[in-house]
Amino acid sequence: MKDMNGYYDFSGQKFGYPLSLSINGFSQNVFTRQSSLELSYVLCGEYEAVTEQFSTIVHKEELILIAPYEMHLLRKRCGKDDGKILTIHIDFDRMPESMTGEVKGQFYSGVFNSQKNPSVYFPLKRKIGELVKMLMDGQSNLLRLNVLMAELVCFSARENISLEELPLQSEYQENYLKAIKYIDEHFKEPLTLQDVADQLSFSLSYTSKLLKKYMGIPFSKYLSYVRVRASLEALLEGKEQIEQIALECGMPNGKAYTKTFRELYGILPSAYRRQFRQNLKYSKDEEGRVMQLDEEQKSLLFHLVEGNRQMVYEDAKLVIWKEQEKFCCQVKEMWRDVTVAANGKIEVFFEET
Template sequence: MQNMNYYYDFSGQKFEYPISLSINQFDRHVFSRQSSLEISYVLKGSYEVTTEHLSSIIHVHELALIAPYDIHMIKPLQQDSIILTVHLDFSYLPHYMVGDVSHSFTSIICNQKQNKVILEKIQQQLGILFLQIIKGTNNLYELNQVLTSLIYIASHNQKFALEELPLSSKNHENYMKAILFIDQNYQQDIHLEDIAQNLSFSISYASRLFKRYTGVNFVRYLAMVRIRHSLEALLAGKDSIEEIAFACGMNSAKAYSQAFKELYGITPSFYRKQFQNNLKYNKDQQVQSMQLDKKQIELIQHLIVDQLVYQDENMMITKQNDEITYVIKEVSNKQIHQENNQMVIKSNNC
């Protein structure tokens, strides 16, 4: 069950963009696993985080970074807990942007005692992202900058040389042919055997291709493709769930709902209801981008700092109106002097 009072959704997937973001009060006690990188940031209350390799509790303004394909469960410990969830879906990105996903990311907890620098850097990027949403710009290039920054931060500065990228191979070429076949035929009643026959593969070879390059089997990958292609019709609200299911290639509304819940954790009808309840209309009754309301902005206000100019572990520069403030943290042996009407700060540990 979810409380609708704080619900907000920014779904890049509708536009086949890798970033999706939501604020909610979900109460889901099931394990999930997805190909995306997940950032779960507590806005109120506390949550228990469980993965294959860790178990911890995160409190307000702390986060869990969940690596792709890690089985995990995040459940609230108080009824009024609120969480911000960001997904970076690598299936929308070329492999050269993320390297070896299975080894580049690790599930970790970030708070004031552990991974503090990563926490602060992610908070900064979330603030930039929310500032765009509040201003209503959604500039693609600024979003891309946030996306690449979050990927780099989440990789914990791991090094991955260009030369380490897999060379173009016959297997990868065959995989791309299989993906293209699905993109062109997902609305039909297709099976792994159809791909194998159409592309002159053996069934076992086709199965291995999907497992190797997507991390999931053919059936799950096909369901993901169908669900993603159905989002626009689902959110438009004109067709029934059954009509949407058949249009995207599912054989029943029940199969569609089950696949949707596996992917998003809620039913498609509930997902549609949440979206429609949060739609904003202009004076001509045309749908506008969903806007954050006052209660939501209060929750994320500490992230926004709309005057933030620069921040790292040693310095923060903010601008409010015409006033610029420099906050320098734990700097010793500093030398401050003026050169050509400029203030210069030199430090041994900056």
């Protein structure tokens, strides 16, 4: 059963601000799609990431970037229940279009680590660490927060991942995603498994087996999870009663909603709402809100915060950092020659462009 241990949520969106950050040990189990750019950093454990383009395993200290409007799921790997993940959302719907332009097509979903794509991984990891440190210190400099958010967006848009390099989907996976998309678009309606099968021209038995195979749970349970997951924003706003929220998201009543919510998150919706409000409290002197973290969270975040102090140098061609008392260097572009002077100074000569 899931619980709220390890849960933290900073939601600037509560105040109309585009950025939010959360730390939790939940397993998503439900496909979602949102207008925000999503950056998830695995603090511990392993996760399975499934998108419209690929599926893969994301390991500790790896980053997964989810492009806006991409259908995706991020869940703990089977048998790996110790996972904790830090997730940042930057919601472009809360920004004027004059600042962002056309968002679709500007980002590509993918997984980043120190070996495969360091030129994107290290800048993103460093900026995430700076954001965490800022919140941990209770800093309230909105301009600095804006700069960090803009840098995260820019670094995320750098990498164009060739679709040819991504794992190809099988016919069964394609059919599965078609069914998932249809559920995502119609979950507020009195939807049945037969409706999904008819819409996609599948047999009822095939549709049932297909969804059970890839979701691991029956259709009715998955549909309930989708409805509850879609209700979170309304729940956290705190303006409506649980019964009303349940009906608006497609659940039959508040009792069924509460049962499903507890099954999905391991906590009552009313307690979830209270926990969220607690995380939103500001001090009376209106200084920045300090992240209220437990010792486990602080331990998991330590390398992110301290790692920023180990960065030595970075530009468009070169990045140098200190790791375990050693200096590490990553050359981002083609280089012509490297020399080491008698005093230990290293010179890197790049090809002329």
